[in-house]
Amino acid sequence: MFLPGAIALWVAFFALIASTLFYFRSTRGHTEARAWARQAYGLATAGVVIASGVLLYLILVHDFRIHYVFSYSDTSLPTSYLISTFWAGQEGSFLLWLLWGMIVGLPLIRYAQHYEDRTLIVYNVAQLSLLLILLRQSPFRFLADLPPGQVPSDGQGLNPLLQNPWMTIHPPIMFLGYAATAVPFAFAVAALWERRYDEWTKASLPWALVTVVTLGCAILLGGYWAYVTLGWGGYWGWDPVENSSLVPWIASAALVHGMLLQRARGRFRKLNFSLAILAYVLVVYATFLTRSGVLADFSVHSFVDLGITGWLVGNLTGALLIGFGALIWRWREIPSEPGDEPFLSRTVFFVLAIAALLGTAAMVLLGTSAPLITRIVTKPSQVGPAFYNRVTLPVGILLASLLGVVPFLHWKGTSKEFRKRLLVAGALAAVATGVGTAVGAHGVLYVAFLLVALFAFFSNLLKTTDEVRTKRFRAAGGYLAHVGLGLMLAGIITSSAYDRSEKVVLPLGESKQVMGYTLTFKGVEKPKPTSREAMLVEVREAGGRTYLARPRMFRNEKSNQLVANPDVRVHLTHDLYVSPIEFDPGRPAETGRTLEIAKGETAKVGPVSILFDGFDMSGSHGGAAKVSIGARLTVATGTVSQLITPRLTSGENAFIGEPVAVPGVQGVTVAITGVNASAGRVRLALTGLGGGVAKRAVLHRGETLTYRNTKLTFDDFDLSNFDPEAGKINIGVVFKVTDPAGKIGEITPAYHGGEGGETHDDAAVPGLAGVLLRVGRMNPDEKTVEVEVLDPSAPGDPGEPMRFSADVTVKPMIGLLWTGLVVLLAGGLLAVVRRSEEFSAASQPAAGA
């Protein structure tokens, strides 16, 4: 255990306990204890801040003795990704959550007013539950079994998929949202405890909005990250981890609406208590699901049980007992005001929206918990995306319809402009949907969903412009958020229900047509040895414009993991999404052969044998501008043997080897590519040798292959030198050769296998200069042999071009989704500002804070 960090956590732990006890004493009338409680809370915050600083420091200085630093970072990471290593693993992300929780608590103390003592007791207990996990599973522990005095020189590195700007900021935002859910929970329990059932909603409304904005933002970033880096083409997959941020988000959205309702109508107290407690319990439950390993078999997120399952179950039980226990305890005392509300009123619509949101949350929760539920009765099973898509579609239609009507409703009835405005919004939505169906939208439910989503968009847009026109900018936040929501829903439908996708295999340089685009694979781009390989694909659009798409496919050296990133081209009406499937490097074409020989040695290349006699230095005179070295080669082909002297001459910038024709074989040249005079070695390149495979066949015994009018008949195997037990795997194959003149001969090419790899002893075909017969794989049972005719005049192996396979998808109007989400969050942020100002104006901060 790295002591400074561990000590800081323990200090925070005891300080939080002290703070809780002092606050408790304060509730018993000893109000002087409150100052102590605040001090203790400050100390605890300092402890957590220091612990976080220590962890960050350990990561930045690469202290690989620490298990956490070793597991998630390495020395090659830039500083930005080193910082994000902080929350790359379980322990660090719990610490981040705790850190946010402590920071959120500071303004909470200031603004909790008369609720302070009890709110902070509950809040501290929530913080303690996180702190206990960190003490149990410390980020500061050393690597186990490390020999004394030894430190690993490098760590295991950060998952390459997480090395992405979006992923560095996603977790901090997410955990701020998680931390903020504890505030309404603490307020709710404190309010029940104190029997003051109303004011707490005003104090915690800004925090509920903070949760909605931050979790929404985190979901947006996570989805966008998945879309642009993972390459399966989607942004949402209903994975347990995604769901565990979605469900608290929906519950918090329901809570916000419930609080607004209570504020305006002075009713629905029990509903809000339930919602505030539920939102927090759901966060704790989500943590249990995703961090305990219970879903290990059902999510790719590979959560392994780190031994904290018991703690997480304990936290969940604690949150349930404290929250709902307090609610049940006071249930009959909470005043409720019965009374009917007209159906066409904001009140009823809010209630319906809350019900629909809760219904959605319940279904998502049911689906995510499927493995746990089914385990009770049968084998653990899970449900796929089809389930979520099916159950959320009708609720989505209902929600969007409510959303379209509600801007023009008052709390107790309709507004003056109700009919007119709804007609306009409805007409605009109908026209837009009509355009949509004209360009391909189809399916009754999808079109209906699209219609109501657009209705919600236009209706809220009208209301927003009304508010802006009457200079009520602050009140526009909620409507603006719903403008975004409408856009978002429309984008979800168009991009997921109407996307088109096709797979394509692109050989290098060959153009292929895909959904109106012409794709040409131009090669692999790797400008620096450390760069990640990008596949260059030229895309020609229908209009004739072209661009270079760069989907990436590379192997992470640390983990040897194959990583594929798509290329996303954003257009106004759609995205073109090119996702890598497979890359086949092919085989390079055979252009020539190189060999290196020492003085006095002979090398045999195909039909040519070359003896290196020595250097010829006659061309290099002292002081001459040009230096020239020759190599005396005795070249023999068949019966011809001759001395040639290719030369290497100094040129402007480099030495140039002039190719010299090899006598006796048409078109073959030899050139020097390098010399090592002191070692007496020369490097040669032979071109035009061909040696390409002119013909390839599998022959049964007795069968004949005819090449250039010469018949080659497979006669028998020659096993005279075949003794596998002695390690001799030499198989000769006897061929009868009949030349065009009818002359008959016999040749025996051989195959050598065994330890040193396979080699071939090719036999020259009589009558055909330079033509060789090679035998390859054979099957003694079926008496077959693979033969290749090698002909110097045949072209060399042309190789195989590299090929890139990709999945090409057109995603219509997906821009609506991202734009909508951003507008939604902007509106939400406006609402946060408005509600916290409202609250501050209505109340003075507690004295002495």
Add this chain to the structure above:
Amino acid sequence: MSRRVLWSVLGVGAIVGFIAFGAGAFKSNLTPYVSFQQARATSDAVQVAGKLVPGSDSFEEGSSRLMFTLVDDKGDTMRVAYKGLKPGNFHDATQVVAIGRFHRGTLEAEKLLVKCPSKYQGVEEKEYRSSSS
């Protein structure tokens, strides 16, 4: 009073209806974990888990499918066809989970889950599926 009753009945009806609808969807979409043998015996969607047989995977050009063979603890093997993209860490997987239906000798997978060595435990990766959502 009668309006109240009407609304209450409607409300309860909507809630009951929604629960029934959700439960129905839930039941019909459940994919139980089964052995290869059980998977072959049913036409329902199931999920099977196994190790990838090294070198058994290939990309079938005509049908654009990834084909591979899984082997379970008992040595039983299952040929799997997958329409989606090959997961990036496919070859390093300690276990591959395929979700789909058995049809004419192969399991036609709609979704793959790839489990990687514990090194990246706790790291969030995405699922791979053939259709986006």
